[in-house]
Amino acid sequence: MACDMCGSEKKLFECRVEGVVLNVCIDCSKHGTIIKKTIEKPPIKTIVEKSLEKEETIQIIKHDYNSIIKNKRELKGLKQKELAKKIAEKESVIHNIESRHMEPSIALAKKLENFLGIKLIKEYKEKKISLEKEDSGSLTIGDIMKTKD
Numbered sequence: 001m002a003c004d005m006c007g008s009e010k011k012l013f014e015c016r017v018e019g020v021v022l023n024v025c026i027d028c029s030k031h032g033t034i035i036k037k038t039i040e041k042p043p044i045k046t047i048v049e050k051s052l053e054k055e056e057t058i059q060i061i062k063h064d065y066n067s068i069i070k071n072k073r074e075l076k077g078l079k080q081k082e083l084a085k086k087i088a089e090k091e092s093v094i095h096n097i098e099s100r101h102m103e104p105s106i107a108l109a110k111k112l113e114n115f116l117g118i119k120l121i122k123e124y125k126e127k128k129i130s131l132e133k134e135d136s137g138s139l140t141i142g143d144i145m146k147t148k149d
């Protein structure tokens with residue numbers, strides 16, 4: 001295969017040049033945006049398109065956060081007000097959390113975890129696949145696969 005623009009027999013890339021998709025060499029690809037590497041030989045095996053796979057750790061607050069906090073607080077013999085003071089929060093914050101009127105932020109959950117010696121945050125890994133987008137750099141496109149640990 002030869003480059004659509006200069007005819008040279010180099011490694012080719014599928015490239016969008018002024019709205020037209022061409023197979024061009026790396027030099028000519030500078031005139032446009034590379035979409036993907038062109039498969040040079042007919043594929044024998046299934047070729048997995050290379051995409052950027054990123055793994056992100058997602059943190060979520062456990063569903064029963066309120067009872068975890070309440071139980072441990074009571075075990076420690078602390079009143080809501082006292083717990084609030086210990087972690088430099090308002091009493092109403094603790095009240096709202098324990099009555100499920102408010103879900104603690106990750107930062108607040110961490111404070112509570114550290115102070116009470118509990119686990120409130122659940123972590124799971126999320127795989128994100130990002131593909132190159134035509135004109136404006138890379139964009140994360142949909143397909144999110146969730147993996148539980």
Ligand SMILES: [Zn+2]
Binds near residue numbers: 006028029
């Ligand atoms: Zn070329």
